[in-house]
Amino acid sequence: MSTRVYDLAHARSGDKGNTSNICVIAYSEALYPHLKSQLTAERFKAHYAGVVKGRVDRYEVDGLWALNFVAQDALGGGVSRSLCLDNYGKSLSARVLAFELEIPDSLAGDLKGL
Amino acid sequence: MKPGRHGASTVRIGTGAGMADDRIYPGVKLLECGELDYLVCECLAERTIARETLNRKRAPEHGYTPMLEERVRAFMPLCREQGVRMVSNMGAANPLGAAHAIRREAEKVGVADVSCAAVVGDDVLERISAHPELRLLDGGAPLESLLPRLASANAYLGADIVRDALATGAEVVVTGRVADPSLFLGVALHHHGWSYDDLPMLAAGTIAGHLLECSVQVTGGYFADPGRKDVPDLANLGYPFADVTRDGRVTIGKTPGSGGRLDRMTCSEQALYEIHDPARYITPDCVMDLMQLRFREEAPDRVAVLDPRAHPRTDSYKVVVGYFDGYIGIGEIAYAGINAMARARLAGEVAEERFRIEGGVASELLVDLIGVSALHGDHGRAGERGEPYEVRLRVAGRCPDKRSADLLGDMVRQLNMQGPSAPGGPMNFGAKEIIAVNSVLIPRDWVRPEVVLVGGRS
Numbered sequence: 001m002s003t004r005v006y007d008l009a010h011a012r013s014g015d016k017g018n019t020s021n022i023c024v025i026a027y028s029e030a031l032y033p034h035l036k037s038q039l040t041a042e043r044f045k046a047h048y049a050g051v052v053k054g055r056v057d058r059y060e061v062d063g064l065w066a067l068n069f070v071a072q073d074a075l076g077g078g079v080s081r082s083l084c085l086d087n088y089g090k091s092l093s094a095r096v097l098a099f100e101l102e103i104p105d106s107l108a109g110d111l112k113g114l
Numbered sequence: 115m116k117p118g119r120h121g122a123s124t125v126r127i128g129t130g131a132g133m134a135d136d137r138i139y140p141g142v143k144l145l146e147c148g149e150l151d152y153l154v155c156e157c158l159a160e161r162t163i164a165r166e167t168l169n170r171k172r173a174p175e176h177g178y179t180p181m182l183e184e185r186v187r188a189f190m191p192l193c194r195e196q197g198v199r200m201v202s203n204m205g206a207a208n209p210l211g212a213a214h215a216i217r218r219e220a221e222k223v224g225v226a227d228v229s230c231a232a233v234v235g236d237d238v239l240e241r242i243s244a245h246p247e248l249r250l251l252d253g254g255a256p257l258e259s260l261l262p263r264l265a266s267a268n269a270y271l272g273a274d275i276v277r278d279a280l281a282t283g284a285e286v287v288v289t290g291r292v293a294d295p296s297l298f299l300g301v302a303l304h305h306h307g308w309s310y311d312d313l314p315m316l317a318a319g320t321i322a323g324h325l326l327e328c329s330v331q332v333t334g335g336y337f338a339d340p341g342r343k344d345v346p347d348l349a350n351l352g353y354p355f356a357d358v359t360r361d362g363r364v365t366i367g368k369t370p371g372s373g374g375r376l377d378r379m380t381c382s383e384q385a386l387y388e389i390h391d392p393a394r395y396i397t398p399d400c401v402m403d404l405m406q407l408r409f410r411e412e413a414p415d416r417v418a419v420l421d422p423r424a425h426p427r428t429d430s431y432k433v434v435v436g437y438f439d440g441y442i443g444i445g446e447i448a449y450a451g452i453n454a455m456a457r458a459r460l461a462g463e464v465a466e467e468r469f470r471i472e473g474g475v476a477s478e479l480l481v482d483l484i485g486v487s488a489l490h491g492d493h494g495r496a497g498e499r500g501e502p503y504e505v506r507l508r509v510a511g512r513c514p515d516k517r518s519a520d521l522l523g524d525m526v527r528q529l530n531m532q533g534p535s536a537p538g539g540p541m542n543f544g545a546k547e548i549i550a551v552n553s554v555l556i557p558r559d560w561v562r563p564e565v566v567l568v569g570g571r572s
Contacts, residue, residue, distance in 0.1 A: 006342075010339075010343055010379060010383065011383075012336065012337075012383040012384075012386070012387060014386075014387040014388035014389070015388065016388050016390070017251075017252045017551075017552070017553075018252060019390070021386070021387075021388065021389060021390055023382075023383065023386035023387075023389075025379070025382050025383065025386075057390075059390075059391055059392050059393075061386065061392050061404065061405060061407075062405075063405060063406055063407055063408050063421075064382045064385065064386070064407065064408070064409075065382075066382060066386060068386050068389060068390075068392055070390045070391075076480075077550075078252070078550060078551065079160060080160055080161045080439075080548065080549060080550045080551050081439050081442075081512075081548050081550040083442060083478060083479075083480040083510040083511070083512060084480065084510075085482055085484070085508060090336070112342055
């Protein structure tokens, strides 16, 4: 079935210089592999087109069911000097939650319905 | 060594602040109910020290963080009454001046003769100015490119000097730039008498610090999403504490009855906050490996932190360099109703053209569109043609001089009479002087941290 990351995971972003890191954490162990196989660094970067201008590296923190995306050139030159309304980039984690992916129907029960 | 309030082998460290202007009230609540042994207040943003370095030039007795006075008056009576020792980096650009200010402010609220250990030596501006060849970590240019505009340079000191400051017996330790987790590790090192080479203990103290250093971000702040990630009693968020045992076990907690939420989810989000490679999170004290980290909910509002790992520290200190980077000017104005987007776009174009006509200079301009229901009330009307009903124009520019920055905001504000029909809420935010930051790595022996004791009980 089609769903969005919003139903599989929660996320938070942090800032360091001009780099934003966005961690995406699956709600359950069963959902994590589906997140891992479909939410690649490449797709993440494409999803953040216009916001993330540099490279994206993805780290897999299996023990926490988490993917950590490190996105360079994402904060308008850095928190201290950015022209952006969101110079810290704290709002950025909300965008990846809309990313669409597929999960087996059998996992529908694991999803967080609103 | 006086044992903690929770037995001989456990120390309880609370967070009194997670940023420069963090709320004071929840810190007071934590002191009242938390049965703390130590209170750590993390009060420095990236550019706080640069700004305070400038303030100190104008007034030599200043240069500590602006909220120091209010915080001290709020916290010290409770700290003195309970024997809670405070550790904070609110010394910013003037730890010695801060120590005197702390004693003075505590006196005002009946807490006499506070002994303060000031940690100095993080200021390396003179030293690095002699080394233009140092590589800037962001971008790779040599430090030489920033030398004419340098405002400050401060090394991130480690837990060792915090431990040494606590060893003086001082009631309060006040520092300049120290790595955030090191403030907490320093407490654990001192209280438990750990060796600075005991890697599993460094891992324990560092992870406790990393989880606590942003106050509410581990107890339900920066988390709520109504209906999906609910946070009970968000208005009354409790600040966190960590119980750290002598054998290196860490449990995060918050006080019974406080609002917020503390569980595997909030801890996981904070564990990865501002982390890049989770296998190599570098602090002055060690290189953390978070790849085996797990959380176990032991009880409501109690989470055990399992299997943090640490490798030996690097050969360098990281130095944050502050430099002048021009000005930013910002203006805003809003439009609602039919064709609001077209009016907002026209407004932006006109403001920009006038800015140039009147001699404004900007190397970078950003035009944004914001808005929902501020102008015509919450009427639930949609816009036409799939456009929003309301939009707020924001124009921001990077300018080499103050006049240009103010001019930009003013050209937007002036759209109130001189722009499209039916505007609302014109604002010129005024020129903001920018102090940007970058960093360099320097050999450890270039830095001489020192502890200076100010005052003491007779």
